[in-house]
Amino acid sequence: MRFSHLLKDSVKSIQLLIKHDLNILDRDKFIAKIRAGNGGVGLSRYNGCGGRGGSVIFLPSPKMAFSHITKSFGKSMIAVARCGESAMKTKLIGSDSHDTVVEVPVGVEVVNEDNGVLIARCDRPFHRYLVAKGGEGGRRENNFRHEKGESLRVGIHVKLRPNVALLGFPNAGKSTLVKALVPTKSVKIASYAFTTRHPQIAFWNGEKEGDEPFTLSLADLPGVIEGASRNRGKGLSFLKHLQYADMILLVVDCNGFQLKNDLNEEYRTALECIGLLNKEVESYDDNILSKPFIVVMNKTDICKDKKILQSVMGQLRSSSWADKLSPSLRPNKKFRIEDVVETSAKSGKIDELKTILRERSHLIHPNNRIE
Ligand SMILES: Nc1nc2c(ncn2[C@@H]2O[C@H](COP(=O)(O)OP(=O)(O)OP(=O)(O)O)[C@@H](O)[C@H]2O)c(=O)[nH]1
Numbered sequence: 001m002r003f004s005h006l007l008k009d010s011v012k013s014i015q016l017l018i019k020h021d022l023n024i025l026d027r028d029k030f031i032a033k034i035r036a037g038n039g040g041v042g043l044s045r046y047n048g049c050g051g052r053g054g055s056v057i058f059l060p061s062p063k064m065a066f067s068h069i070t071k072s073f074g075k076s077m078i079a080v081a082r083c084g085e086s087a088m089k090t091k092l093i094g095s096d097s098h099d100t101v102v103e104v105p106v107g108v109e110v111v112n113e114d115n116g117v118l119i120a121r122c123d124r125p126f127h128r129y130l131v132a133k134g135g136e137g138g139r140r141e142n143n144f145r146h147e148k149g150e151s152l153r154v155g156i157h158v159k160l161r162p163n164v165a166l167l168g169f170p171n172a173g174k175s176t177l178v179k180a181l182v183p184t185k186s187v188k189i190a191s192y193a194f195t196t197r198h199p200q201i202a203f204w205n206g207e208k209e210g211d212e213p214f215t216l217s218l219a220d221l222p223g224v225i226e227g228a229s230r231n232r233g234k235g236l237s238f239l240k241h242l243q244y245a246d247m248i249l250l251v252v253d254c255n256g257f258q259l260k261n262d263l264n265e266e267y268r269t270a271l272e273c274i275g276l277l278n279k280e281v282e283s284y285d286d287n288i289l290s291k292p293f294i295v296v297m298n299k300t301d302i303c304k305d306k307k308i309l310q311s312v313m314g315q316l317r318s319s320s321w322a323d324k325l326s327p328s329l330r331p332n333k334k335f336r337i338e339d340v341v342e343t344s345a346k347s348g349k350i351d352e353l354k355t356i357l358r359e360r361s362h363l364i365h366p367n368n369r370i371e
Pocket residue numbers: 168169170171172173174175176177188189190191192193194195196197221222223224298299300301302343344345346347
C-alpha cells in the first residue's frame with residue numbers, strides 16, 4: 001500500500017517535471033540574510049589577540065541551476081560564518097574562524113537589498129566572491145576592540161542574456177510574435193493584459209536556404225504600463241532582463257493602447273506608447289537606451305488608419321520622433337531606434353521582421369558572417 005503511494009507520488013513529480021517548461025523563469029530573485037563572524041575578544045592585560053571572524057564567500061558552480069539556491073542556503077535563506085576565537089590566559093592567540101562558502105549558480109548578481117549597491121557579479125566559475133567580511137579580532141593595533149562581522153540582506157538576481165528581448169505594453173502581441181517565430185514553443189496568448197507573468201525564452205532557428213544556420217534567443221517579457229516605475233501593473237523589476245540583451249524589439253499595437261475601457265484610463269496612441277515606454281526604461285536604467293531598438297508596429301491587419309500608421313513610422317525613422325509628444329510624455333534621453341517594421345503577428349505576416357533579425361544576427365554572432 002505504502003509502496004503504491006510512493007510510486008504514485010514519483011510518477012506525479014516526473015509528470016510535473018516534464019510539463020514544466022524550463023525556459024520559463026518562475027523566479028528571478030532570491031533574498032538571503034548574510035552574517036559574517038565577529039572578531040574574537042582580545043586580552044589587553046596579557047596582550048592577547050582575538051581571532052578573525054569568518055567571512056561569507058560566494059562560489060559560482062557551473063553545475064548549479066538558479067532554483068537550487070535554496071539548497072545552498074537552506075529554506076530560511078541564511079548564511080552565517082562563525083566568530084573568531086577570543087584570547088584566553090591559557091591561549092593568548094585566538095584562532096581565526098573558517099569562512100563560510102556558499103555555492104551559487106554562475107552569473108548571478110548579488111545586490112545589497114537596503115541600498116541597491118552591486119556587491120558581486122559572480123561570473124567566474126570557482127572564483128571566491130567576498131560578500132560579507134568577518135570582523136578583526138581585538139589586539140593592540142585596534143586597542144583590543146574586536147570588530148563586528150558585516151551583516152546584510154542581499155538580493156541574488158539571475159538576469160537573462162537574450163539576443164533579442166521583447167518589450168511593450170500588455171496586449172501588444174509580444175507573445176504572439178514569439179509564437180509566430182517559433183511555432184513549436186508553447187506560449188500563452190490572450191486578449192487580456194498581463195497574460196505573460198514570467199519572463200520566458202524561445203529559440204528561433206532563422207535558417208534560410210543558402211544561409212548559414214543560426215539561432216537567436218528571444219526573451220518574452222511581461223507588459224509594461226504607464227506608471228510602472230511607481231509600481232503599477234507588474235512594476236519594472238523584470239526590465240533587468242534587458243540589461244544584457246543584444247537588441248530590443250519594441251512591440252506596439254498600431255491602434256494604440258488603453259488598459260481598461262474606463263474614462264479614468266487614458267487612451268494612448270502608438271507614438272505615445274513608445275514615448276511612455278521610453279520614459280519607463282529611462283527611469284529604470286538609462287544605459288539600456290543605448291542598445292539597438294527595433295520598433296515593431298503590430299496588428300496592422302486591423303489597423304484603423306493606414307495613412308496615420310505610415311506617417312508615424314516615418315516619424316520614428318527620424319531622430320526628432322519625440323518632438324511632437326506632449327512634454328509629460330517626452331523622454332529626456334531617447335531610444336536608439338535603428339529600424340521600424342510593420343507586422344501582423346497573428347496572421348504570420350512577419351517576413352520583413354525576419355529579414356531584419358537575420359541581417360542583425362550576423363552582427364551578434366560575427367563568426368556567422370556570410371561573405
Ligand atoms: N488582429 C491581431 N491580433 C493580434 C495580433 N497579434 C496579437 N494579437 C492578439 O492580441 C492579443 C494579445 O496578444 P499577446 O501576444 O498575448 O500580447 P502580449 O503583448 O504578449 O500581452 P501580455 O502578455 O499581456 O503583455 C491576443 O488576443 C492576440 O491574439 C495581430 O497581429 N493582429
